[in-house]
Amino acid sequence: MASVDNTAENNKVRTLDELDIIVDTDAHIRETVGDLLPYVDDRYGGAKWIIERTEHPERDIYSLTHSLPPSLHAERGGWSADTNTVDKKLNELDEFNIDYGIVDPGLNLVLPSVNNERIAVALTNAYNSWLLDNFLDEGNHRLKANLLVSHHKPEMSAEEIDRMADEKDIVGVAFPSTGVIPPVGHERYDPIYQAAEDNDLPVFFHGASTNTSHVFPLQRMYNQTYTEDHVIVHPFSQMWNLSSLIFQGVPERFPDLDFVFQESGVGWIPYLMWRMDDHYLEMNYELPLLGKMPSEYIHDQVYFTTQPLGHTEDNPKHLAMAIEMAGPENIMYSSDLPHSDFDPPSELFNRIRSHFDGETVKDIMGETANGLLNL
Amino acid sequence: MPSKHKVATKDELPDGSRVIAEISGQEIAVFHVDGNYHAVSNYCIHQGGPLCEGKLTGETYIDDNGWDWNYDDDEKHITCPWHGWLFDVTNGENIHNSKYKLPTYPVEVNDDDIYVVR
Numbered sequence: 001m002a003s004v005d006n007t008a009e010n011n012k013v014r015t016l017d018e019l020d021i022i023v024d025t026d027a028h029i030r031e032t033v034g035d036l037l038p039y040v041d042d043r044y045g046g047a048k049w050i051i052e053r054t055e056h057p058e059r060d061i062y063s064l065t066h067s068l069p070p071s072l073h074a075e076r077g078g079w080s081a082d083t084n085t086v087d088k089k090l091n092e093l094d095e096f097n098i099d100y101g102i103v104d105p106g107l108n109l110v111l112p113s114v115n116n117e118r119i120a121v122a123l124t125n126a127y128n129s130w131l132l133d134n135f136l137d138e139g140n141h142r143l144k145a146n147l148l149v150s151h152h153k154p155e156m157s158a159e160e161i162d163r164m165a166d167e168k169d170i171v172g173v174a175f176p177s178t179g180v181i182p183p184v185g186h187e188r189y190d191p192i193y194q195a196a197e198d199n200d201l202p203v204f205f206h207g208a209s210t211n212t213s214h215v216f217p218l219q220r221m222y223n224q225t226y227t228e229d230h231v232i233v234h235p236f237s238q239m240w241n242l243s244s245l246i247f248q249g250v251p252e253r254f255p256d257l258d259f260v261f262q263e264s265g266v267g268w269i270p271y272l273m274w275r276m277d278d279h280y281l282e283m284n285y286e287l288p289l290l291g292k293m294p295s296e297y298i299h300d301q302v303y304f305t306t307q308p309l310g311h312t313e314d315n316p317k318h319l320a321m322a323i324e325m326a327g328p329e330n331i332m333y334s335s336d337l338p339h340s341d342f343d344p345p346s347e348l349f350n351r352i353r354s355h356f357d358g359e360t361v362k363d364i365m366g367e368t369a370n371g372l373l374n375l
Numbered sequence: 376m377p378s379k380h381k382v383a384t385k386d387e388l389p390d391g392s393r394v395i396a397e398i399s400g401q402e403i404a405v406f407h408v409d410g411n412y413h414a415v416s417n418y419c420i421h422q423g424g425p426l427c428e429g430k431l432t433g434e435t436y437i438d439d440n441g442w443d444w445n446y447d448d449d450e451k452h453i454t455c456p457w458h459g460w461l462f463d464v465t466n467g468e469n470i471h472n473s474k475y476k477l478p479t480y481p482v483e484v485n486d487d488d489i490y491v492v493r
Contacts, residue, residue: 073459075429341458347422 013358016097021366022345023375024093025305026206026262026334027101027143029135030083031108031127033057039129044122051119061123063113064210068226074340083338086138092337093142096344099366100375101337102204103135103145104174104262109208111150112179120152128164136169144375146174146204149192151184158195165199171373172260177205178237181215185244193254202258202303202372207237216240234264239272242302246276249289251297258372262305263336269304270325299327303372305334306364307343309351320355328360332369379483379490388412388489391450395427398493403480405491406431406464408451413464414480414491415453424457426477432461434470 013019033051040048051057058064083089083106093101105111108127114120127148135143147164149157164170173196177184184205196203209230216236223229238261245251245259276294280287290297304326312318323331336342345365353361369375382388382396382405393406395417402417404427419426433448452461452470461470467477481492 071459073454075456344422 011357011359013353013361016345016349016365018358019349019362019365021100021362021370021375022098023333023366023369023373024098024101024335024337025260025332025369026104026307026336027089027093027098028083028104028106028109028336028339029089030106030338031130032084033061033107033123035084035134036123036126036130039126039133040122041125041129044118047116047119047122058107061114061116061119062107062110063115064107064110066210066226067220067223067229070209070226070230071340084134086135086140086143089135089143090140096335096337098335098345099142100369101143102171102369102373103131103143104204104206105148105176108148108174109176109206110179110210111148111176112208113210114150114152117152120150121156124148124150124157125160128160132164132167136167141169144169144171144373146170146172147201148174148176151175151180151189154189154191158191161192161195161199161201165195165201170201171375172202172204174204174206176208177241178207178209178233179215180241183244184241185246185248185250187248190253193250193257197254197257200256202260204260204262205238205241206262207234207264209233235268238264239268242272242298243276246294246297247287247290251301252289252291255301258301258303260303260305260332260372262334263307264304265308265310266304266306266319266326266331267310267322269298269327270322273298273326299330303330303332303368305332306348307334307336308341309343309347312351316351317355319351323352323364324355328356328364329368331364332372333365377492379492381488381490383489384487385484385489386487391431393427393431396491398491401493402427403491403493404453405482405489406451406453408464409449411465412482412484412489414482415462415464415467416478416480418477419455419457419460420475420477421455421458421460424455426455426460426462427453429454429456431464434461 051061054060131145147170149160273295280294309319333348380398383394388394388407390407393404395402395404403414404417405412405414417427431450432452432454433446433450435446438445451464453464454461462477463470467479469475483490483492
């Protein structure tokens with residue numbers, strides 16, 4: 001009589017209830033310029049004078065524009081101010097039974113689109129001070145946050161990291177990463193990486209589908225719809241940034257620093273790893289900055305958040321296969337709430353729970369983030 | 376054996392309106408569209424959102440002349456408030472891919488009362 005091996009079956013998780021912890025590694029809030037103005041430091045009084053009198057600061061301080069409106073289809077909306085208090089954000093977590101949210105900015109995802117450097121630095125600092133006052137000092141430790149840095153003045157960003165790093169619920173550095181010229185691997189950003197490494201904070205890179213009409217990855221003019229922008233801007237931004245990071249030797253020079261790439265999904269990861277490894281083996285003569293395979297740096301120091309998972313029309317199992325190819329130990333669940341293309345926990349869970357063993361599923365849904373960020 | 380569940384009176388459900396009822400533990404919405412009543416499950420088959428709480432909309436389309444961008448204002452499509460998936464309430468089908476279809480239920484009207492048969 002054939003025996004039935006139940007080992008594999010017994011090692012699965014079947015329901016979300018079996019998870020000890022669910023962490024949303026890309027939980028947005030929606031700060032407005034009005035929220036930040038009271039927190040602009042006195043040394044930037046001149047900048048504040050201008051911003052106060054600007055009727056549409058999203059357009060005339062930042063460059064927040066789209067080819068067509070971002071979210072007519074969904075009722076959570078794209079960029080309207082709503083989730084800008086602790087209570088509202090906790091309600092979102094509760095709605096989906098999420099234990100911890102790693103708070104990332106909303107409007108300030110497009111910080112790279114601010115052309116005036118003093119204002120960029122002023123708004124960055126104001127965001128962090130506002131975060132401290134309204135989210136962190138509220139004392140609810142289910143909300144953790146990334147402190148914001150801008151690419152404009154890396155030394156000042158390093159100071160900002162030193163200022164904020166000791167706050168209990170700061171777990172990382174948010175580095176908005178679309179429209180960053182030169183891309184994030186350039187040595188001009190070393191002060192940011194040094195400060196992050198010194199303070200034991202991972203650096204989170206997050207794209208945005210707006211501040212790209214003048215630089216790669218989008219010259220928007222011929223993208224006639226929001227879709228044409230949005231489909232490519234996230235993965236293209238992150239591909240360029242990850243490639244730049246690896247091949248300019250950033251993880252090599254900062255071996256204790258971890259990096260998290262957010263909001264570009266998982267399908268592109270294996271493709272880029274294969275491609276980078278291929279080049280490393282073929283063109284090693286021009287890559288002396290690297291000491292090991294690009295994929296090794298990725299496995300050792302780089303993490304990816306899962307949203308948006310996309311729609312696997314042909315076979316839902318493909319999603320789990322993509323995660324397997326990318327490396328499940330480096331994948332962390334994210335929702336992107338309140339943005340309209342969010343993924344509830346069940347969306348990821350249902351597509352991985354039969355493919356991976358229970359421990360791997362638990363890791364992806366929250367344990368890996370817990371270990372990385374010491375929640 | 377299916378039975379009839381009253382969800383509203385005719386007066387309570389004028390044209391263009393809807394009611395969401397719980398029937399045998401399941402949420403079912405009844406829409407009054409174009410003079411007819413249509414019952415569909417209030418559960419978006421995409422990611423489980425509260426489908427029937429969304430807006431009823433028409434549909435945009437490109438005219439046969441290849442250029443005009445029209446709007447068909449027959450508002451019979453329910454838009455999921457989560458991610459905007461559109462379903463025709465008259466047949467439960469996602470208007471872009473009929474493979475994605477909501478459960479639908481027969482509706483009966485007796486005198487002034489509207490019933491879902493389930």
